[in-house]
Amino acid sequence: MMQKNELVKVKIEDIGVGGEGIGKVDGYTLFIKDAIIGDVVEAKVMKAKKNYGYARLMNVLTPSEDRVEEVVCPMARKCGGCQIQEMKYPAQLAFKESKVRGNLERIGEVPGELLDEIMHPVVGMDEEGMQPFRYRNKAQFPIGTDKDGRVTAGFYAGRTHSIIGNTDCVLGVEVNEEILNCILDFMEEFEIPAYDEVKHKGLVRHVLLRYGFKTDEIMVCLVINGKTIPHCHDLVGRLRQIPGMTSITLSSNTAKTNVIMGDTIRLLWGQEFITDYIGEIKYQISPLSFYQVNPVQTEKLYGLALDYAGLTGNETVWDLYCGIGTISLFLAQKAKFVRGVEIVPAAIENAKENAKLNGLENTEFFVGKAEEVLPREYKKNGVYADVIVVDPPRKGCDETLLETMIEMNPERIVYVSCDSATLARDLKYLCARGYELRKVCPVDQFGMTVHVETVVLLSQQKPDDTIEIDLDLDELDATSA
Helix, strand or coil, rough: CCCCEEEEEEEEEEECCCCEEEEEEEEEEECCCCCCCCEEEEEEEECCCCCCCEEEEEEEEEEECCECCCCCCCCCCCCCCCCCCCECCHHHHHHHHHHHHHHHHHHHCCCCHHHHHHHCECCCCCCCCCCCCEECEEEEEEEECCCCCCCEEEEEEECCCCCEEEECCCCCHHHHHHHHHHHHHHHHHCCCCCEECCCCCCEEEEEEEEEECCCCEEEEEEEECCCCCCCHHHHHHCCCCCCCCEEEEECCCCCCCCCCCCCEEEEECCCCCEEEEEEEEEEEEEECCCCCEEEEEEEHHHHHHHHHHHCCCEEEEECCCCCCCHHHHHHHHHEEEEEECCHHHHHHHHHHHHHCCCCCCEEEEEEEEEEHHHHHHHEEEEEEEEEEEECCCCCCHHHHHHHHHHCCCCCEEEEECHHHHHHHHHHHHCCCCCEEEEEEEEECCCCCCCCCEEEEEECCCHHHCCCCCCCHHHHHHHHHH
């Protein structure tokens, strides 16, 4: 076992779920933030458990050939947002592909030989066009006070709630900096206090920013510990001057909680939503809407889901965890009928509006838990599915939902996942009950981070998929004689 404060030399062999480099010293595993695969580093042990420990990177003794010479963001090491900005982009893609494959083999028990046949290379961002920076259409900046007593905006340091001041995150759009500086200057001028989450005092908690990549429309939502902001009209007047400003709202959150948004949205100026497109489909996005943050890659992701669904115009499709109908409406372009389920009532209202906005009448949306709505509609009302598309949160699908999917027996299941570990667990369940994995494709939605989306296609096992018997009839006659 290592001792705290011990200095060690380590070769980094892998990356952990939080982006930490993983290396071994005499069989003892160390997790080292900011180290990447191939680095040889000097690290200081900060916490030592029996079989593993955490260490701080002190020096890179021999850099990996995949290490960038200079990170783009000077805050990369302090901030908890970009875990792997030190790694060249092709190496990031290789790591993500390997991560998905590893989880499918280890947790899902999918044979490696099968993955060799059916797994497609990770779909990265087009390096000639859009580099994996400035790709996010949404940013949430906590507002606080720095050690000199000035209001500041930025991001939380990794695993903490202390704010690293940074108004120009390189993953977000450039106009974010102008908006944040406008708000911070206003707060300084009118002595509007930032929220202190320890004391539960102060007013401005967060600023939520959204940007329409196809429309250039901008949304600003201020989350406050109260009902209103003094001199609010003055702030609105300043923000309105920024080209593209479309929606300025307030969200009241007076609870002592880590949840960012409050339940209510009050319009200060403009409209309560901005509009954007994915492919040909137009969406209205409100402050509380779930909407994929990388529109360029989302179009590729949904294109794959649509392709895997194999729609001919005759299919009834269920879209589970449908949000504001992003995938549902994509599918409705080619399906006979699409039904969507989502637990958030406001999202379902958005989904219905978005269907109208696009003139898609072959859709129906339900509010509720997918694991409750689907069994009810299937067992009581006899509603079936030719194709089920599921895009669950990080925790994956509820087992009750997987059971109902098996009972409904759709021809195909398209599973879109933001966590390949829970995906692998759910695939193991489905593949043990009559489904076969046909296609797997990772998609990089979140460059510079360890996160990766995956789209898979499952289809019903046909009898000839499962058993092959080669009978020699002459031999059979001889034995039965």
